[in-house]
Amino acid sequence: MQLSGNKVRKLEFLMADAVAQSADCVITIGGIQSNHCRATAVAAKYLNLDCYLILRTSKALVDEDPGLTGNLLVERLVGAHVDLVSKEEYAKVGSVMLTDSLKEKLIREGRRPYVIPVGGSNSLGTWGYVEAIQEIERQQLDISSDSTGKPGFHDIVAKGLGYALTTAEELKFVKEVAAATGVILDPVYSGKAVFRMLKDMNDNPGKWEGRKVLFIHTGGLLGLYDKVDQLAPMVGNFRRMDIAESVPRKDGTGKMF
Numbered sequence: 001m002q003l004s005g006n007k008v009r010k011l012e013f014l015m016a017d018a019v020a021q022s023a024d025c026v027i028t029i030g031g032i033q034s035n036h037c038r039a040t041a042v043a044a045k046y047l048n049l050d051c052y053l054i055l056r057t058s059k060a061l062v063d064e065d066p067g068l069t070g071n072l073l074v075e076r077l078v079g080a081h082v083d084l085v086s087k088e089e090y091a092k093v094g095s096v097m098l099t100d101s102l103k104e105k106l107i108r109e110g111r112r113p114y115v116i117p118v119g120g121s122n123s124l125g126t127w128g129y130v131e132a133i134q135e136i137e138r139q140q141l142d143i144s145s146d147s148t149g150k151p152g153f154h155d156i157v158a159k160g161l162g163y164a165l166t167t168a169e170e171l172k173f174v175k176e177v178a179a180a181t182g183v184i185l186d187p188v189y190s191g192k193a194v195f196r197m198l199k200d201m202n203d204n205p206g207k208w209e210g211r212k213v214l215f216i217h218t219g220g221l222l223g224l225y226d227k228v229d230q231l232a233p234m235v236g237n238f239r240r241m242d243i244a245e246s247v248p249r250k251d252g253t254g255k256m257f
């Protein structure tokens with residue numbers, strides 16, 4: 001859903017529930033660059049539901065226009081309503097109270113809101129992952145097996161500096177993986193997870209040797225736009241083209257010849 005990721009798996013079930021309950025709008029909550037909130041905003045639009053996002057930002061920015069960087073551009077293009085809260089407010093009352101109070105407000109206005117929890121992570125949403133694994137099995141990928149011959153699943157917990165905080169080393173790693181493979185990892189989750197996975201492969205080679213590894217890339221590309229200031233010194237590679245004045249004109253085909 002406008003650059004997708006794992007969150008659409010959960011939304012497939014959650015949005016169906018919203019429609020089944022005759023909701024006319026959905027409410028969800030997350031960080032200022034939440035991929036889940038972006039995917040929800042687009043999914044809601046596809047289903048002709050209004051979308052209310054509660055986004056957590058710093059105290060210094062909570063009264064400002066949140067701008068159009070990354071996920072925010074998509075959310076605002078599709079017309080999601082954005083309510084900003086500070087990290088302190090979020091920590092004080094918690095996501096459930098915040099979504100519930102917006103829900104009560106909308107009900108008083110005669111709306112029929114459906115609340116999706118942080119990340120879409122509840123028991124209903126988890127069915128999306130059950131289906132994802134079945135899909136992998138159907139594709140008959142030879143996924144890594146444990147000693148019983150069954151696939152072994154590992155959730156790589158790689159918090160690093162903390163949620164949405166990226167070290168220069170991790171960002172450099174994201175850049176190196178992109179330059180080496182064409183695969184763009186995301187700064188919040190997959191970049192840290194691959195970083196730790198490769199580190200573990202180096203530190204504990206015996207654990208990984210001879211195994212086939214399927215790494216599930218969970219999306220999150222748009223979050224990288226929030227890191228452009230940190231990335232700028234690592235990219236570069238452009239120059240003004242040097243065209244000799246003596247080069248004659250030669251038309252090509254197509255509109256731009």
Ligand SMILES: *Cc1c(COP(=O)(O)O)cnc(C)c1O
Pocket residue numbers: 005006007035036119121186189190218219220221
């Ligand atoms: C949310 C998110 C995750 C974590 O997924 P959960 O389903 O919330 O555990 C991983 N990667 C990306 C890019 C995400 O946005």
